[in-house]
Amino acid sequence: MSAYEQYVGEKNKIDAYIEQQYIITGVREGLSGDWLELKHPGGDETALLVETADARKYFANLLIKQSRKV
Amino acid sequence: MADLRIDLAGIASPNPFWLASAPPTNTGYQVQRAFEAGWGGAVWKTLGDPIINTSSRFAAVHFNGQRVAGFNNIELISDRPLEVNLKEIYETKKRFPGHAIIVSLMVEPKREKWHEIVKKVEAIGVDGLELNFGCPHGMAERGMGAASGQQPDLVEMQTMWVKEAAQTPVIVKLTPNITDITATAKAAVRGGADAISLINTINSLAGVDIDTWNTVPHVGGKGAHGGYCGPAVKPIALNMVAECARNPLVGVPISGIGGISNWRDAVEFILMGSTGVQICTAAMHHGFSIVEDMIDGLNNYLEDKGLNSVTELIGKSVERYSEWGDLDLNYAVVARIEQETCIVCNKCHIACEDTSHQCIERHTDEHGAAYLKVREEDCVGCNLCSIVCPVEGAISMIEVPSTELPLSWNQRQAAIAAVGKGKEVDGTDKKEAV
Known part of the structure; x- marks a missing residue:
């Protein structure tokens, strides 16, 4: 799989949660990538391991947009 | 014709092209030839207690057909008595009153030694002084040159001593053989420097002869580290000039040095904050007449850009250089x-x-x-x-084209810090590697 395809796969998963109105509640950076903590207004929580650089950049854009909405 | 005149900390020059303190400025004969060729100024080869040089002094690094991509020297400061140099400086200034003559100085780190040489040199009429805190070889072993220039406290103290006696502008020449050049630049400013010049040469060994196993150059089978300059060092010099130019605690005019070979290189240094430039290796390689192309090229460039004066270029790229x-x-x-x-x-x-x-x-x-x-x-x-x-x-x-707003690493990390590290989610079933 090309790096781009891997990025698109990660981006789609993040987008799917955002479309379901999950918000980013935390980011834990580590050697394997960034764990993205997400929480639904209904209380459900999940975490995604984001490995590709482009996806880690992508969720940072989302995070800044999210902070501007609050 | 655009106005090429500069004023560096009170030192006026008909153009920004100065010969650096080095073999090309060893004598009045040479500096006068340079001024006749069109150089705007010259920094006289460093004066101090006269030294003794070795035979076999220079070496060059040629790369893929380009002669003198880099240049290495183990020559020291002037080997001629002070009075001989002063007489020639006086004669040169008398003949070329409109050109800038700056005299490079290096003595032991003692207050009275600095006062003595400053007074003697200024007495014959010079436009400024440049303190050589950068020479990496020979003099450094004697506690001078780079040995002084690598210690910010010594830079500050010696600059202060010079300023106690000096009537003309004082430029402090910095060594690049240091981790953070702004540390010594700030020290020079604290000591009262009117300007800084950089870079001096970089510690180097030009090569090893794989047939004889001798160093290049060698003196009777032995070598010692020298100072590296020429086109190869330009990117290192340009960065150091930029680091000083964008540091608000430096804030004094800069005379840019390091691998400048043509007018384009000079423009780059000026855009990165240099008021003027000093050149050595290119003159040693091609002779003093190279300044004609530099003057023509700079003038044409300014006219193409619609600028009236070279001073309008100074520092224009500094704000574009960031972390x-x-x-x-x-x-x-x-x-x-x-x-x-x-x-x-x-x-x-x-x-x-x-x-x-x-x-x-x-x-x-x-x-x-x-x-x-x-x-x-x-x-x-x-x-x-x-x-x-x-x-x-x-x-x-x-x-x-990006659909996103600009996002820097610092902004990203600030956003992550603001949202926090989150908390561990219980159970692996809720964690997903995407």
């Missing part, structure tokens, strides 16, 4: 190969495949001819293919 953490991560370029221009030499494909991101594919068209194509979605815009490409215009780096 890595402030660069926009959303900015993107990708490589694009112009099929009509590409000679299908394969250099870009090999470079990308072996050492970068494996995104240049080799294809065959319907006529059986090979062609190269960038898989743009996987291209990270590293520039390597365009760097190794031997054909001008065959590979262009194309800007990809």
Whole structure:
């Protein structure tokens, strides 16, 4: 799989949660990538391991947009 | 004709091109020849207690057919008595009153030694002084030159001593053989420096003769480290000039030095904050007449840009030089190969495949001819293919418009810090590796 395809796969998963109105509640950076903590207004929580650089950049854009909405 | 005159901390010069303190400014004969050729100023070869030089002093690094890509020397400061130099400086200034004569000085780090030489040199009428805290070889072993220049407290103290006695502007010349050049630049400013000049030469060994096993150069079979300069050091010098120019605690005029070989190099240094430039290696390689092309080139450039004076260029690129953490991560370029221009030499494909991101594919068209194509979605815009490409215009780096606002690493980390590290989610079933 090309790096781009891997990025698109990660981006789609993040987008799917955002479309379901999950918000980013935390980011834990580590050697394997960034764990993205997400929480639904209904209380459900999940975490995604984001490995590709482009996806880690992508969720940072989302995070800044999210902070501007609050 | 654009106005090429500069004023560096009160030192007026008809143009920004000065000869650096080095072998080309050893005598009145040489400096007068330089002024006749058109140089705006000269920093006289360093005066101090006269030294004894070795025979066999210079070496050059030639690279892929370019002569003198780098230059190494183990020559020391002036080996002539102070009075001889002062007489020639006086005669030169008398003959060329409109040109800038700055005298480079180096003595032991003692207050009375600095006062003595400053008073003697200024008494014959010079436009300024340059303190040589940078010479990396020979003098450093005696506690002078770079040995002084690597210790900020010594730079500050000696500058202060000079300023106690000096009537003319004092330029402190900095050594690059230090981790952070702004540390010594700030020390010079604290000591009262009117300007700084940089860089002096970089510690170097030009080479080893693989047949004789001697160093290059060698003195009767023995070598010692020298000072490296010439085109190879320009990027190092330019960065150090920029680091000083953008540091608000430095804040004094800069005389840029390091591998400047033509008017374009000079413009780069001026854009990065230099008021003027000093040149040595290019003059040693090609002679004093190179200044004619520098003057013509700079003048034409200013006219093309619609500028009246070279001073309008000073520091114009400084604000564009920043920290890595402030660069926009959303900015993107990708490589694009112009099929009509590409000679299908394969250099870009090999470079990308072996050492970068494996995104240049080799294809065959319907006529059986090979062609190269960038898989743009996987291209990270590293520039390597365009760097190794031997054909001008065959590979262009194309800007990809971003739909996102600029995002720097620092902004990203601030956003992550603001949201917090989150909390551990219980149970692996709720964690997902995407």
